[in-house]
Amino acid sequence: EAGVTQFPSHSVIEKGQTVTLRCDPISGHDNLYWYRRVMGKEIKFLLHFVKESKQDESGMPNNRFLAERTGGTYSTLKVQPAELEDSGVYFCASSQAGTSFVDEQFFGPGTRLTVL
Amino acid sequence: AQKITQTQPGMFVQEKEAVTLDCTYDTSDPSYGLFWYKQPSSGEMIFLIYQGSYDQQNATEGRYSLNFQKARKSANLVISASQLGDSAMYFCAMREPNSGNTPLVFGKGTRLSVIA
Numbered sequence: 680e681a682g683v684t685q686f687p688s689h690s691v692i693e694k695g696q697t698v699t700l701r702c703d704p705i706s707g708h709d710n711l712y713w714y715r716r717v718m719g720k721e722i723k724f725l726l727h728f729v730k731e732s733k734q735d736e737s738g739m740p741n742n743r744f745l746a747e748r749t750g751g752t753y754s755t756l757k758v759q760p761a762e763l764e765d766s767g768v769y770f771c772a773s774s775q776a777g778t779s780f781v782d783e784q785f786f787g788p789g790t791r792l793t794v795l
Numbered sequence: 796a797q798k799i800t801q802t803q804p805g806m807f808v809q810e811k812e813a814v815t816l817d818c819t820y821d822t823s824d825p826s827y828g829l830f831w832y833k834q835p836s837s838g839e840m841i842f843l844i845y846q847g848s849y850d851q852q853n854a855t856e857g858r859y860s861l862n863f864q865k866a867r868k869s870a871n872l873v874i875s876a877s878q879l880g881d882s883a884m885y886f887c888a889m890r891e892p893n894s895g896n897t898p899l900v901f902g903k904g905t906r907l908s909v910i911a
Contacts, residue, residue, distance in 0.1 A: 682839075712898055721799070722886065722901040735898065770840065774896075784899060786832070786840030 681705070683787035685771050691793045697759040700790045704753070704773030710734075711754050712774075712784060713746060717767040725769075728754060740765075761794045768792070798822065799887050799902035806907050808877045815862070816872040816905045818887030827891040829870040830899065831861065834884040843885075846870060847893055874907075882909045 684703045692698050704711045713725040725744070726736040730751035739746070743762070748754040758765055768791050772784040800819045808814035820829065831843040846854045846861045854861040862871040874881055884904045890897040 688838075710896055714899075714901075719903070721903050722888075722899075724898040724900070727896070727898055729896065734896065738898070768838075772840075783830070783842045783845065785842070788837070788839045791838075 683771055683773050683785050685769075685787040685790050687790060688788065689791045689793075691795065692761055693795050694763055695760045697757065698761055698792060700756045700758075700769050700771075700792070702754045702756070702771030702773075702787060704771070705785055708773035708775055708785075709751070710774040710784075711748060712772040713754070713756055714770040714772065715767050716770065716789075717764075722770065725756075758792075761792075763794050766792055766794045798900045799889055801887055801902035801905050803905045804903070806905055808874075808907065808909055810879060810909055810911050811876055813873060813875045814877055814907065816874070816885050816887075816907065818870045818872065818902060820868050820870060820887075820889050822868075822889065822891050824891040826893045827889055828893040829861070829863070830888040830890075831859070831870075831872045832886045832888060833881075834886065834904070835880075836883070840886070844872065877909045879909050879911060882907060 686701045711728040714722050716722040724738040727734045728748040731748050745757045768789040770789045771787045774784045827848045829846045833841045844856045844859045846863045853863050858875045860873045886904045887902045888899040
């Protein structure tokens with residue numbers, strides 16, 4: 680079974696440009712999460728989808744970030760316009776329906792975003 | 796306030812020796828879950844071990860064990876018989892309440908280097 684995949688693996692853009700990150704969760708996983716790690720800091724939660732609905736977007740830094748999950752399958756995270764402080768590694772994770780305490784989140788390999 | 800504290804930015808251990816990675820947490824919720832993830836140089840986040848706040852016994856998974864001291868709010872990861880392949884970043888994480896849908900809160904991580 681394929682794991683969580685993310686595209687691209689790396690992206691280098693200039694300040695003011697737009698970038699779209701994509702995440703394909705494990706098939707059948709209703710929960711999809713986006714996290715971000717800025718260099719040297721904690722991995723921080725951005726938002727959580729349950730199927731196609733945003734369950735919690737309290738971690739989204741500002742309105743330059745837009746996340747979508749079309750049809751409850753893959754998700755995109757668009758940054759427009761990108762700023763220097765957006766640089767970091769963006770992780771996507773997915774999990775099943777959340778009926779068990781031990782439901783683990785399966786993480787993708789991350790997208791390393793560099794804004795110059 | 797920081798929810799998860801990992802005080803060791805870096806650790807070295809001799810191959811075949813045991814090593815303890817520290818993690819303390821802060822919560823007032825009686826229901827929480829504690830996780831450890833490993834991030835090798837390839838970038839993916841690998842789930843290692845889980846401990847629920849109501850679990851009576853410390854969790855173990857192969858060479859990994861979690862030294863859970865509830866009163867001290869600590870959840871240290873113990874790796875026995877270290878191998879070269881254990882060299883990686885290790886992240887402690889918590890979710891509160893301990894529901895399968897709750898996003899994770901991470902610490903800053905500890906970089907472990909195993910020396911031959």
